[in-house]
Amino acid sequence: MQLVLMRHGKSDWDASYGPDHDRPLADRGVRSARLMGRLLSSVDQAPDLVITSSAVRAHRTAILAAEAGAWDCEVITEGSIYGAGPRSVLDTVSRRAGSAQRVLVVGHEPTWSNLVHELVGARVEMKTASVAGVGLMIDEWASLADASGWLDYLLHPRMFSFLPH
Known part of the structure; x- marks a missing residue:
């Protein structure tokens, strides 16, 4: 099994927004999210399921990546990821x-x-829009809390700046 962690794209600190939860993506964040979605698909790493933080910048990153990569999977918004620590994310x-x-x-x-x-x-x-693929030595997600694994890849959009956005 594989857990792929994607940090949200670059956010727009200059935009008008209320609480931190509502901060939008910057144009660069939009481009990076799309690029990473296409990239994951091109190397046969499209997910079977996407779970995203409910924060605006994370949710938008998930949707843009899924659309750009033509991922055929459900995107679940999970409010508990915003502000959560590692153990809570694994539980989710x-x-x-x-x-x-x-x-x-x-x-x-x-x-x-x-x-x-x-x-x-x-x-x-994990820079903005980075993606880390973690291979796991488990047979079911219920065992995730005690899992260990290996880093399959760590990708950042700037590594692929030569590709068209």
Whole structure:
């Protein structure tokens, strides 16, 4: 099984918005979300299920990536991911993942870097719109809380700046 963690795209700090939860994506964040969606599909890493934070910037990242990558999967909005720590995210995934083999979760820092560290023992920096694919040694999502795994890949949009947006 594989857990794919995607940090939301670059947000627009200059936009008018209320609470942090409502901060939108910047144009660069929109482009990066689309790029990463297409990229994951092009290397046969499209998810079977997407779970996203309810924050505007994360939800929009999930939708844009799914549309650009033509992912044939459900996108679930989960309010508990916003502000959650690594353990809470794992609990949410194990509750919601069902029979999916590859689950992509869109969320926030510092949780994403900390979660990768917990699962694989390596420190990574999850920049905006980065995607970390974590292979897991489990047969069912119910075992996720005690899982360990390995880092299959860590991708950042700037690695692919030569590709058309």
